[in-house]
Amino acid sequence: MLSLLHAVFVAPFADMAAAPAFFVEVLIGGIAAGLMYSLVALGFVLIFKASGVFNFAQGVMVLFAALTLVGLIERGLPVVVALLATVAVMVALAFGIERVVLRPLVNQAPIILFMATIGLNFFLEGLGEMVWGANVKKLDIGIPDESVKVAGILINKLEMSAAATAAVLVAVLAVFFQRTRIGRALRAVADDHEAALSIGIPLKTIWVVVWAVAGLVAIATGVMWGAKSGVQFSLSLIALKALPVLILGGFTSVPGAIVGGLIIGTGEKLGEVYWGPLVGGAIENWFAYVLALVFLVFRPQGLFGERIIERV
Amino acid sequence: MRVPEARAPLLEVDGISVRFGAVQALQGVSLTIGRGEIAAIIGPNGAGKTSLLNVISGFYRPTEGHIRFDGKDRTHLKPYDVAELGIARTFQNVALFKGMSVLDNIMTGRLLKMKGSFLTEALYWGPARRQELAHRAFVERIIDFLEIQAIRKTPAGRLPYGLQKRVELARALAAEPTLLLLDEPMAGMNLEEKEDMCRFVLGVNDEFGTTIALIEHDMSVVMDISDHVVALDYGRKIADGTPAEVRTDPAVIDAYLGVAHA
Numbered sequence: 001m002l003s004l005l006h007a008v009f010v011a012p013f014a015d016m017a018a019a020p021a022f023f024v025e026v027l028i029g030g031i032a033a034g035l036m037y038s039l040v041a042l043g044f045v046l047i048f049k050a051s052g053v054f055n056f057a058q059g060v061m062v063l064f065a066a067l068t069l070v071g072l073i074e075r076g077l078p079v080v081v082a083l084l085a086t087v088a089v090m091v092a093l094a095f096g097i098e099r100v101v102l103r104p105l106v107n108q109a110p111i112i113l114f115m116a117t118i119g120l121n122f123f124l125e126g127l128g129e130m131v132w133g134a135n136v137k138k139l140d141i142g143i144p145d146e147s148v149k150v151a152g153i154l155i156n157k158l159e160m161s162a163a164a165t166a167a168v169l170v171a172v173l174a175v176f177f178q179r180t181r182i183g184r185a186l187r188a189v190a191d192d193h194e195a196a197l198s199i200g201i202p203l204k205t206i207w208v209v210v211w212a213v214a215g216l217v218a219i220a221t222g223v224m225w226g227a228k229s230g231v232q233f234s235l236s237l238i239a240l241k242a243l244p245v246l247i248l249g250g251f252t253s254v255p256g257a258i259v260g261g262l263i264i265g266t267g268e269k270l271g272e273v274y275w276g277p278l279v280g281g282a283i284e285n286w287f288a289y290v291l292a293l294v295f296l297v298f299r300p301q302g303l304f305g306e307r308i309i310e311r312v
Numbered sequence: 313m314r315v316p317e318a319r320a321p322l323l324e325v326d327g328i329s330v331r332f333g334a335v336q337a338l339q340g341v342s343l344t345i346g347r348g349e350i351a352a353i354i355g356p357n358g359a360g361k362t363s364l365l366n367v368i369s370g371f372y373r374p375t376e377g378h379i380r381f382d383g384k385d386r387t388h389l390k391p392y393d394v395a396e397l398g399i400a401r402t403f404q405n406v407a408l409f410k411g412m413s414v415l416d417n418i419m420t421g422r423l424l425k426m427k428g429s430f431l432t433e434a435l436y437w438g439p440a441r442r443q444e445l446a447h448r449a450f451v452e453r454i455i456d457f458l459e460i461q462a463i464r465k466t467p468a469g470r471l472p473y474g475l476q477k478r479v480e481l482a483r484a485l486a487a488e489p490t491l492l493l494l495d496e497p498m499a500g501m502n503l504e505e506k507e508d509m510c511r512f513v514l515g516v517n518d519e520f521g522t523t524i525a526l527i528e529h530d531m532s533v534v535m536d537i538s539d540h541v542v543a544l545d546y547g548r549k550i551a552d553g554t555p556a557e558v559r560t561d562p563a564v565i566d567a568y569l570g571v572a573h574a
Contacts, residue, residue, distance in 0.1 A: 181426045188409050188420045195407035196370065198397030199487060200424040252411070 012274035021038060024153050026273050027266060032159035034265020035166035035243035036224060040242040041249065041257040042173065043217045049177070050186040051102070053113040057121040059239025061215060064128045065090055066231045068221030070139050071132040083219075090215030098207045106203065107193050125236065134233065139226040164223040169220055173213075174254045185199045186210060244292035250302025264288045272288070319346025321380075322523050323368065323491060328377035330363050330547075337363040339547045340377070345491070345540070350517050351526045352534045354558075355544035356567055361527045362404060364544065365493050368525070369401045370394040382490070383517045396424055400489035402480045404527075410469030414479050417468050418454060421486025422447045454482050457519070458512055474505040476532060478512070492516065494526040498533060508532065510537055535559065543567065 008144075016023045040062065047055040068089050072082035101116050147154045177183040188207045189196045197203060225235055245264055249256025268287040276283045295302065323345040330338040338360045345351045353361045366372040368379065370391040379387045381397060389397070400421070409417050426443060455461055458478055463471060469481055477497060484492055497513065498506045516522050516539055528534050534541060534555065541558040543551040545567040551558045558564055 086524055100349075177544065181423060184416070184420060185423055187412060187416075188423075191409035192407045194371070194403065195483075196420075197371070197391035198395060198401050198407070199421050199483065200392045201420075202392045282430070 002237040003190075007278060008275070015274055020092060021153055025155075026269050028153070029159065030266030030269030031164045031262060032156070032265070033269060035163040035258070036159075036221075036228075036261075037238075037241050037245045037265055038170065038258045038261030039162075039166045039221045039224065040238050041245040041261055042170065042254065043214045043221065044239075044242055044246055045249075045251065045254055045257045046173070046210055046214045046217065047234045049190045049254075050206060051113065052110050052190050053117060054110070054215070054251070056117040057124055058214070058218065058242070059236040060128070061090075061093075061125045061218040062222045062225070062238065063231075063233065063236040064124045064222075065215065065219040066139065066226040066235060067128045067132040067137070069219065069223065070137045070226065070231045074137070076219065080218075085218065086219055090219060091212045094208050094211035094215055097211050100203060102207050103204065127205060129233075136230050136232040137226075139223065139231050141219070158227060162228070165220055169217065170254065170258050173217075177254055182206075182209065202303060232305035241288065244288035246302070247292040247295050248302055250304045253302070254304055256304035264291065267291065319349055321345070322347040322382060323525070325364075325368065326378045326379040326380070328364070328367055328374045328379065330360075330367060330372055331375050331398060336547050338367070338374075339545065340547050341547070342377075343542050343549065343552060345523060345525055348517070348521055348523055349539040350513065350526070350537055351540040351542065352538035352555075353525065353527045353542050353544065354531075354534055355550075356566075358546075359544040359567075360547040361544055362495055363547075365401065365495050365525070365527060368394075369399060369493055377573070395487065398490035399491035399493065400484035400487045400491075402477070402484055402495055402497060404499065406473070406476045406480055408468040408476055408480055408483070411467060413465050414460060414468055414482075415451065415455075415464045417479055418451045418482045418486050419447065421483040422451065426489060449485055454485050457487075457515065458482050459508075462559070474501050477501070477509070481509075481512065481516075484523070485520070485522075488520070489522060492522050492524045494524065496527050496529065498530060504532060513537055531559075 040058070043058045044055060047053055047058070053142050065086055068135075069086045071080055071084055073079060077085065097120065101120060102113070105113055105116060110206065118175075144157060147156045177186065185196070185201045185206055186209075188199070189201060189203060193203060196206075221238075222231070222235065225238060229235075241264075245257060245260040247260075248263060249258070249260030262289070268284045271283040272281070321344045325341060325343050327335070328338055329340045341360070341364060342495050343351075355361050363372060367374050370389045370393065373388060377387070378385060383397070385457065386394075409420065412420075426447065448547060455464055458481065459527060460475065460482065463475060463479075468476060471479065473515065481494070481497065494513070498509050513524060513526065515566055517524055517548075526538075538555055541551070541553065542549060543558055543561070543564045545563075550563040550567060551561040553561075
């Protein structure tokens with residue numbers, strides 16, 4: 001019994017202290033992975049904030065953006081041109097979604113809009129496969145997936161650039177939501193469509209803006225994940241990893257998505273390395289979901305979510 | 313019936329009909345609201361009062377008829393265009409942004425008044441900062457006026473019903489409307505809250521010169537505060553005049569007491 005307690009509560013920390021450089025490497029790996037999760041979660045938060053819709057298709061949007069980019073590069077377009085074209089495609093997609101899916105469903109219950117995004121999910125998946133094919137594709141953005149030693153600590157270049165991209169995006173979006181007029185309008189639209197219309201917010205424009213921004217975030221996510229693990233249909237499943245991040249951070253909070261991602265990223269890496277051997281490994285696969293369950297029980301609105309009490 | 317005394321017309325509704333499938337919500341309703349007056353729209357449940365308000369604020373498209381506001385035809389406008397014209401409204405069942413603070417809710421009412429580039433706003437810099445502060449100052453005046461200083465940081469969804477209605481009025485006022493449409497501003501309130509609300513409605517009319525059209529069920533309130541009363545029943549206008557005239561109008565009495573229509 002005592003030895004078990006020792007193995008769980010003492011030995012791992014002793015290991016960390018014994019090899020600090022390795023500990024820092026694990027921590028950095030965790031932070032980098034966490035920011036990648038945050039990036040996925042951000043796409044959800046944006047759309048949830050602005051339309052109260054949980055966008056089931058966010059994962060597929062990531063896949064679709066990555067497929068489009070790789071497909072265009074494969075057809076011989078220079079990377080920059082292909083990237084701009086992908087941006088154009090995602091913005092066009094936002095216009096299309098507003099016109100075909102959202103506009104006819106104004107003022108419907110959130111569950112209806114959620115169902116519509118499930119439909120969108122299948123549509124985009126099919127469209128992506130039809131246009132770009134179903135093979136695994138390699139995405140080379142010019143940053144090698146290799147490590148360098150900085151101050152005695154191994155750092156992966158690709159992970160670092162992904163982390164930097166995520167950090168910049170997050171900062172820009174946080175400012176956008178908190179400070180700008182459009183940010184306030186977005187929050188208003190998320191809360192009540194009718195009221196937003198009555199104070200002069202054009203729903204259409206707001207929706208196009210927010211879906212376009214979510215599309216851009218999807219491109220960034222797709223590029224970073226695609227460069228790491230190849231562009232393939234399983235890319236759309238990273239959306240599953242975003243769910244626990246959202247539950248931790250709160251569905252309506254941009255900073256929450258970041259902090260949630262960081263907690264999950266570092267938690268699962270540290271857990272895997274230091275506690276993994278105790279249970280035979282694979283902590284990385286379930287850590288996020290168990291943590292999310294704990295949060296659902298004790299703090300369902302997440303760390304930063306808005307707590308809305310409905311009066312009956 | 314008499315046309316309300318010589319006020320310049322602000323809103324002219326001419327022969328408006330609204331139909332939902334087989335249901336005729338409004339049928340050839342015409343009325344004029346003069347600049348600076350407080351007009352009340354009354355009628356039994358289902359008379360078409362809210363439909364009329366929804367047509368004026370652009371939420372419903374009339375199947376027939378015309379609306380002129382400030383001398384210009386504006387029959388088929390979208391709600392946000394209507395807001396831009398200077399018409400603000402509240403809702404029967406309170407439509408606040410529940411997750412946002414009272415202050416933020418009221419600030420959204422000023423969105424149309426805000427200008428500025430994206431970048432300066434994002435950096436909260438120079439003109440953007442001055443602008444935000446100026447709007448804050450205006451909003452604080454409204455908060456003082458409606459006596460809701462104590463709740464300015466509270467999320468709107470947590471407030472009791474009476475206060476939510478007051479915050480909704482504050483948000484509408486923040487847009488500095490020329491015409492304010494209030495859909496049952498006193499429904500579900502106790503006597504004290506009703507008296508407060510009456511005071512505010514009269515105060516808004518007096519202090520800001522805002523023209524007000526309100527739907528109300530409480531006849532004593534209607535008689536006390538309005539200059540002009542329009543009565544609807546089964547989607548048609550049955551009376552239009554001063555409170556005293558409408559109160560004694562046999563058609564109105566019939567509608568409320570349920571006398572069979574011949």
